Amino acid sequence: MAEVILNQVVKTYGSIYAVNHVSLTVADGEFVALVGPSGCGKTTTLNLIAGLIPMSGGDIYIGDKLVNDLDPKDRDIAMVFQNYALYPNKTVFKNLAFPLQMRKLSKDVIDSKVMAAAKVLDITHLLERKPRELSGGQQQRVALGRALVRDPRAFLMDEPLSNLDAKLRVQMRSELKRFHHELNATVVYVTHDQLEAVTMSDKMAVMDGGYLQQYDTPKNVFDHPRNTFVASFVGSPAMSLFPLEIIGAGTSVSLGSPEGWSFPLNELNSRKANASTGKKVILGARHSTITVHKTAHPGAVPGKVYTVEPTGDVTFAQVFVGDSIVVVSVEPQVMLRLDEPVWLEFDQDRMHLFDGQTQLALNPA
Amino acid sequence: MSSMTHTEQLSVRSRRQIDGWRWTGRIFLAILLIFTVVPIAWMFITSLKTGFAAMQYPPQWWPAAPTLENYTRLLDTRDSVGQDFLRYFFNSMYVSVLTTILAILVAVPAAYAFSRFSFPGRTFLFFAVLMRNMFPAVVFLVPLFILMRVLGLVNTHGSLILTYLTFGLPLAIWLLKGFYDNIPIQLEQAARIDGATRFQAFFFIVMPLSTPGIIATAIYSFIGAWNEYIYAYTFLTRQDQMTLPVGIQRFFSENATDWPGLMAATFMMSVPVVVLFLVLQKYFVRALTEGAVKS
Numbered sequence: 001m002a003e004v005i006l007n008q009v010v011k012t013y014g015s016i017y018a019v020n021h022v023s024l025t026v027a028d029g030e031f032v033a034l035v036g037p038s039g040c041g042k043t044t045t046l047n048l049i050a051g052l053i054p055m056s057g058g059d060i061y062i063g064d065k066l067v068n069d070l071d072p073k074d075r076d077i078a079m080v081f082q083n084y085a086l087y088p089n090k091t092v093f094k095n096l097a098f099p100l101q102m103r104k105l106s107k108d109v110i111d112s113k114v115m116a117a118a119k120v121l122d123i124t125h126l127l128e129r130k131p132r133e134l135s136g137g138q139q140q141r142v143a144l145g146r147a148l149v150r151d152p153r154a155f156l157m158d159e160p161l162s163n164l165d166a167k168l169r170v171q172m173r174s175e176l177k178r179f180h181h182e183l184n185a186t187v188v189y190v191t192h193d194q195l196e197a198v199t200m201s202d203k204m205a206v207m208d209g210g211y212l213q214q215y216d217t218p219k220n221v222f223d224h225p226r227n228t229f230v231a232s233f234v235g236s237p238a239m240s241l242f243p244l245e246i247i248g249a250g251t252s253v254s255l256g257s258p259e260g261w262s263f264p265l266n267e268l269n270s271r272k273a274n275a276s277t278g279k280k281v282i283l284g285a286r287h288s289t290i291t292v293h294k295t296a297h298p299g300a301v302p303g304k305v306y307t308v309e310p311t312g313d314v315t316f317a318q319v320f321v322g323d324s325i326v327v328v329s330v331e332p333q334v335m336l337r338l339d340e341p342v343w344l345e346f347d348q349d350r351m352h353l354f355d356g357q358t359q360l361a362l363n364p365a
Numbered sequence: 366m367s368s369m370t371h372t373e374q375l376s377v378r379s380r381r382q383i384d385g386w387r388w389t390g391r392i393f394l395a396i397l398l399i400f401t402v403v404p405i406a407w408m409f410i411t412s413l414k415t416g417f418a419a420m421q422y423p424p425q426w427w428p429a430a431p432t433l434e435n436y437t438r439l440l441d442t443r444d445s446v447g448q449d450f451l452r453y454f455f456n457s458m459y460v461s462v463l464t465t466i467l468a469i470l471v472a473v474p475a476a477y478a479f480s481r482f483s484f485p486g487r488t489f490l491f492f493a494v495l496m497r498n499m500f501p502a503v504v505f506l507v508p509l510f511i512l513m514r515v516l517g518l519v520n521t522h523g524s525l526i527l528t529y530l531t532f533g534l535p536l537a538i539w540l541l542k543g544f545y546d547n548i549p550i551q552l553e554q555a556a557r558i559d560g561a562t563r564f565q566a567f568f569f570i571v572m573p574l575s576t577p578g579i580i581a582t583a584i585y586s587f588i589g590a591w592n593e594y595i596y597a598y599t600f601l602t603r604q605d606q607m608t609l610p611v612g613i614q615r616f617f618s619e620n621a622t623d624w625p626g627l628m629a630a631t632f633m634m635s636v637p638v639v640v641l642f643l644v645l646q647k648y649f650v651r652a653l654t655e656g657a658v659k660s
Contacts, residue, residue, distance in 0.1 A: 073560045085555040102559055
């Protein structure tokens with residue numbers, strides 16, 4: 001296994017930047033998830049690492065080798081595709097053997113390697129079947145088998161679980177994680193599902209609009225989102241964001257709304273607010289950090305219940321605060337009625353403040 | 366037992382309706398079959414007759430004394446009629462097979478390029494290729510003749526092969542492009558990552574998957590070239606170069622037409638096409654239903 005390094009990688013289509021100066025290092029044996037909404041450039045980035053499309057600029061290293069101008073076959077990587085891309089006219093055995101045949105290995109070596117991979121993935125009984133005779137989960141395993149049959153230097157995976165049904169997806173998620181652990185494999189894993197990224201990866205690279213928005217451990221991305229995009233993308237339900245105005249200065253700043261209410265910030269948050277380029281900030285709060293009061297409460301802001309979604313363990317509710325919707329959660333025994341007035345209290349130690357103009361997270365001035 | 370429930374009545378009625386439609390379909394097919402089979406049958410029956418029997422009125426539905434003489438004569442290398450027929454047959458085979466091979470060699474990469482690569486002028490070029498099919502073939506007769514004369518190709522089989530390619534390639538490219546469009550690009554990408562060059566990925570993975578399309582293209586090109594008359598008649602004047610459709614005209618003469626001989630020749634001429642089609646029809650149908658229609 002080897003590390004994968006992207007340095008200022010650019011891919012343009014005409015005047016559009018599909019990948020805009022992306023730099024990141026995937027350490028040897030690390031599981032990195034490229035995550036973002038559709039069209040964010042994550043799959044393009046993966047295809048650039050694979051060498052399936054030409055780069056417009058930058059450098060890519062696999063191990064200590066600069067691979068910019070190498071064909072996919074010379075990069076010594078393996079890839080698992082979203083639709084599995086199993087060769088439909090070949091049996092499972094021949095699908096697994098194909099990468100080895102292309103490397104001109106002897107028949108005996110091919111046989112033993114295929115059998116070994118098939119054994120690991122528990123697909124030995126399927127070897128004589130054609131891909132169309134397999135279930136989705138079995139096809140998934142064969143695709144994985146074809147990737148690991150020849151000890152590549154890195155695995156690239158393009159949404160490998162998204163064609164599976166929900167139950168199988170959760171099962172394969174843990175199996176993939178186990179497989180990564182046992183092989184100590186370097187994995188670059190593309191997904192649009194932030195939950196997959198958070199649960200599986202050592203590090204996640206959040207992308208949007210061709211830019212790498214944040215590259216860090218899932219915990220850090222979750223706890224310290226760098227900007228409003230990352231804040232709203234990672235976590236489910238999404239973090240609520242709403243624009244407020246700074247009132248006052250120094251160490252006792254309040255945030256106020258156009259409707260006229262305001263609440264004071266603690267010292268740390270005051271210093272963060274002071275770092276804002278203008279008078280506008282965006283408050284970010286996850287549902288778990290908001291306390292819902294049924295009566296007016298000091299420091300809490302007024303809102304009106306819009307929807308209520310009981311899930312069993314916890315009840316989510318959307319609350320209108322001014323023009324913004326805030327998602328909150330309450331214990332299932334708390335009854336909320338539609339259009340009921342409520343007061344929301346934000347946990348000052350776990351709230352996020354973003355610059356109203358740059359959308360970047362604010363650090364204490 | 367005498368009274369049926371409502372649903373039973375309904376199902377009987379709908380079954381009657383289905384039967385009715387099925388019979389309508391059968392009658393329609395029978396009419397169509399008569400329309401297509403009777404001429405072929407009559408061609409075959411006449412080819413078994415003597416010249417005298419062929420002209421009898423009322424016609425003999427089945428010859429009183431069937432004979433294979435018309436066929437043996439066509440295949441007899443000592444007989445001048447046989448010599449000519451075999452020469453025409455060989456010429457037709459030569460032109461058609463070469464047209465077919467060239468059509469595949471050109472159409473496969475062209476269709477693949479149209480399907481997989483984006484390059485400036487792609488849409489225009491594809492439209493230009495298909496535009497050929499908007500005009501009747503005969504419109505190009507005079508311009509192509511002049512072109513062939515300038516190129517010095519008149520009275521060569523090359524002129525026919527080039528012309529047939531002009532007519533056959535647009536559909537061939539269009540048909541094959543439909544096939545390649547339906548083959549996920551990830552298959553090639555997977556192959557290239559698995560260690561194949563771009564060409565190997567095409568050759569080992571994509572091409573086997575497009576076999577039905579290639580076979581359909583082959584049949585289409587072959588039949589087009591094999592049956593073509595007007596260009597063969599115009600471009601070739603030398604007797605020894607003629608292809609079958611033009612050559613069998615020799616059975617017509619000023620004084621009398623050798624109907625049984627003509628029918629034997631036309632029957633022999635249809636044999637390669639029928640055999641080709643029977644053997645490969647499975648692929649042909651698959652190509653027309655799978656390739657052209659986007660799934």
